[in-house]
Amino acid sequence: MAMRAAILRHIRVPVLQTLAPASTASHWQRWIRPMSSHGDDHLQKEEVIERVLSVVKSFPKVDPSQVTPDVHFQKDLGLDSLDNVEIVMALEEEFKLEIPDKEADKIDSCDLAIEYIYNHPMAG
Amino acid sequence: MASTPSKSQILSLFRSLLRTARDFSDYNIREYTKRRTIDGFRHNRHVSDPSSIAAAYSDAESQLQIARRQVIVYSLYVPKLKSVMEIKHA
Numbered sequence: 001m002a003m004r005a006a007i008l009r010h011i012r013v014p015v016l017q018t019l020a021p022a023s024t025a026s027h028w029q030r031w032i033r034p035m036s037s038h039g040d041d042h043l044q045k046e047e048v049i050e051r052v053l054s055v056v057k058s059f060p061k062v063d064p065s066q067v068t069p070d071v072h073f074q075k076d077l078g079l080d081s082l083d084n085v086e087i088v089m090a091l092e093e094e095f096k097l098e099i100p101d102k103e104a105d106k107i108d109s110c111d112l113a114i115e116y117i118y119n120h121p122m123a124g
Numbered sequence: 125m126a127s128t129p130s131k132s133q134i135l136s137l138f139r140s141l142l143r144t145a146r147d148f149s150d151y152n153i154r155e156y157t158k159r160r161t162i163d164g165f166r167h168n169r170h171v172s173d174p175s176s177i178a179a180a181y182s183d184a185e186s187q188l189q190i191a192r193r194q195v196i197v198y199s200l201y202v203p204k205l206k207s208v209m210e211i212k213h214a
Binding site: 085089105 | 132135136142
């Protein structure tokens with residue numbers, strides 16, 4: 001799936017360019033932006049922390065008052081491994097990422113989630 | 125039937141089902157599949173007998189195949205109107 005999405009994203013640029021030459025510049029900018037390696041559009045750490053915390057807080061079984069940036073999902077919030085998977089999936093949706101199973105299994109605390117997302121180049 | 129699936133295999137299957145659920149274009153089907161997956165895994169949470177675990181696992185696997193096929197079928201008949209639940213209020 002991730003592979004397919006990545007390929008489609010690349011293909012779309014030339015197609016748009018040939019079909020709509022008049023608006024080429026704006027399309028180019030729109031599609032190139034998310035792929036740029038410049039630091040200016042990368043997420044700020046504070047923003048990542050805030051959004052991760054709000055996703056975790058909005059999880060039905062979590063008591064929002066207990067959520068802090070270094071809270072452990074299963075040890076501190078009383079969640080189980082299924083909830084853990086659900087939270088990581090919710091984070092994927094929030095940041096428009098696809099986290100591979102191997103990485104997703106390791107994310108078991110807010111701390112690790114923030115670290116992973118902050119260091120992810122495609123997080124948006 | 126294969127041996128008892130490990131915890132990580134089960135979580136991986138759970139994740140695959142949730143990912144597939146996300147691909148449905150129709151809001152109602154998408155939410156139902158997600159809800160059904162979570163409820164199903166929760167329902168079998170305390171199953172400890174190895175053969176029952178293996179049976180539940182292969183059942184979920186076949187459900188995953190069905191869901192994957194249905195994603196494709198539903199994508200051919202996308203509703204023209206969005207569900208009212210998908211409309212974001214400003």
